[in-house]
Amino acid sequence: MQPIPLRTTVIGSYPFPGWLEFASQNLEQFGPADIEEMIDDAVVAAIHDQVTAGLDVITDGEQTRLDFNLSFYGFIKGLRPNHAETRKFGPPAHDQRGKHSIVELLTAPNGLGAVAEYTRLARLAPAGPTLKASIPGPYTLSGRMIPDGKLYQDRFDVTEALLPFVSRELEALVAAGCTEITVDEPSMSCYAYKEDTRRFVELFNRTIAPVVGKCRLSTHLCFGNFKGRPVGYRKLHPMLPDFLDLKVDEVHIEMANREFDEIERLADFAEAMDVAVGIIDVKNYYVETVADVAERIHRCLRYVPAHKLAVAPDCGLSQTARWASRRKLASMCAGARQVRQELGLE
Template structure:
């Protein structure tokens, strides 16, 4: 089992971060619903201004590590299909009415060889993020996030050439590989590969096969960037989709070639929290201590108590803290308050440990 040198990619103990997505400002969401009324330069300005806005929200909260909030994406992964060639985009979903759920996200037909000659768009997103903080005297850690090939394969329908989800995944691996190589070459030092489908379906799939897929995907950048994986159980419209247990994944997922594993804990009332002990022996562990599915605003005291609970299982230098998942499904006013209290609560414990 590969252990990582904590000094290879140094970071502060009890680091605070986010997963990737952030709520769209209201004006951007309105604009996204009326794209035909904007020119290409207008749209570029909208996206740039949105990144500036969400970066400011994160900086005001005091986060150690920030993202671009994925402001150019429709969802953490759905917009990537617009970059893929060889597919026919579904214009509508099969169920339009009733309670919102994952089955209302469309699935697309494969009509040719899968490719992405112009990439998946994350490189330009990362450049916008870098530009948005270029004026700062002290630059926060910048993180990019990319959906993994297994998760991306979930919205594509198999055909005679790609007979099942695994065949589609294999075709997507080189596409995702090129994307993360481009990000690292552009100076990205912190990279999350989102693979929630692996955590959602590990109970019914072969976890060893999933680990192999992941490790082959990140192989070109292993050791060149601090890598993390986000393992949640789904958050579309605030709904989970998988068996919400980590037991089926471990110990197999400890073989993933990453520096850090992020787990969804807050919405699960910190069930299986003891699992961070085994992770921390070989990797860093990021614990979700903000429930993005709830509009209860965690207090500073709540957060401090949760951090102390985590310290019973893992040392401060191996721990990071974040929301359970991306914040795209959370109202912006709530996201701001939750992040501000998260940082303040972590700082309380940092003070107790003499880390401030």
């Protein structure tokens, strides 16, 4: 059961400050000390916006990641960038994201970098909010890797190779004092309609097995958000009932940008775990009002009891302008507070 009813949380990412985007494209002009200072400043900015909004759970905003999962590829040996088939022009879509060829046995001798992100967050964050780390699961992490056909025949072979890297990172996060972790697996939800969902569940549960019961674990299931565009078949029903066997405390489910389609399915998930519902649409520049948020929460309460319901954006906010992210989070937190007060929970 979650620590407080109608807890306000986020998925992981937050928009970069404009100056950080410029600096990240001109890193050759900066020394190591300059870069460390920039990273600290960017995390401080992300913390400030989240704390000011009133969130119960905050992250570092993934300010050191240049892409949701491609940044992790810098920690993995055995890869070579391969952008030969990457589309450069035209409307934004997932085929414009970078790819990497596998050229030798995959290893991650120095971990995946998530521990350094968490320890920085812990150093810079104020007392009060819960601090959360997030890391992609192995199936999602494998998504832009091209199997070599020898060591790794297909995506599932690559996933098996990456699984111990993610497991070790989770263990290291717990050892570093992290009490809440989201393992992001949007690729599983995107492909649930055509892949073996039992296999997905088995892979996921093996990944998290070393830390089950040692921290609060959640998973994020969405349908893609590159440049604000979804990529997957945006339905929950292909995930059921198998995804109810994921060994997590909480599941994050995208709802707002799907106009709360299949909202009744929340009841299925709530029987097995807590549910963090996407109340805020990160793909839309309509800024939800406090009344919007309160109405959406009440709608969800028909299917998920307050003590099991958390309130979140649909996805990470990295693809949403910072001005809009601030305003959306502020409305989300104010709306949750209003409903708590209405229900006598504060």
